[in-house]
Amino acid sequence: MSPTKWITAVNAKGIISKSGRYGGTFAHSDIALEFASWISAEFKLYIIKDYKRLKTDESSRFSLGWNLNREISKLNYRIHTDAIKENLLPPELTAYQISMTYASEADLLNVALFGITAKQWREENTKMKGNIRDYATLNQLLVLANMESYNAILIEQDKSQAERVQLLHQLARSQLKAIEEIGTSEIKKLEKK
Structure with a gap:
């Protein structure tokens, strides 16, 4: 199932999908962090540290x-x-x-x-x-x-x-x-x- 179909099917909030040039799937930072933990705990920690550094x-x-x-x-x-x-x-x-x-x-x-x-x-x-x-x-x-x-x-x-x-x-x-x-x-x- 494509991200666009999933977003429509579950009426998802905090995530959007755009096609074409400069397109992609974009999520609220909390959703992105949870996605990172699904990949691995180490990856989530890396993302959190880098996100904090960028914000600082x-x-x-x-x-x-x-x-x-x-x-x-x-x-x-x-x-x-x-x-x-x-x-x-x-x-x-x-x-x-x-x-x-x-x-x-x-x-x-x-x-x-x-x-x-x-x-x-x-x-x-x-x-x-x-x-x-x-x-x-x-x-x-x-x-x-x-x-x-x-x-x-x-x-x-x-x-x-x-x-x-x-x-x-x-x-x-x-x-x-x-x-x-x-x-x-x-x-x-x-x-x-």
């Missing part, structure tokens, strides 16, 4: 950089949105106009850093889920956090959007260059701490 590597590699960036982004996002609210939003705007102003400022940062708006990115990457920032490198996310703070200052200085996009683009280029010159060795030192 994955969490240690991503957690520090991701959490640090997340906290910095939260702070800078608040600074950025407060500057927009206090300097760019007249009280008579509708909720739609307010949301468009925030979106326009987010796209200003996207254009300055990535050279493209969120909408353009979605149109060019229809098969990818999420948004442009979900696919940014750690270096780009760090620069983006700095750009949010700098844009807040520029807004308070009453700089036009055209001036701000040029200044933000210059900042992005210089900071990315500096980070690349430092290299990933310094970032790796942080991840080990």
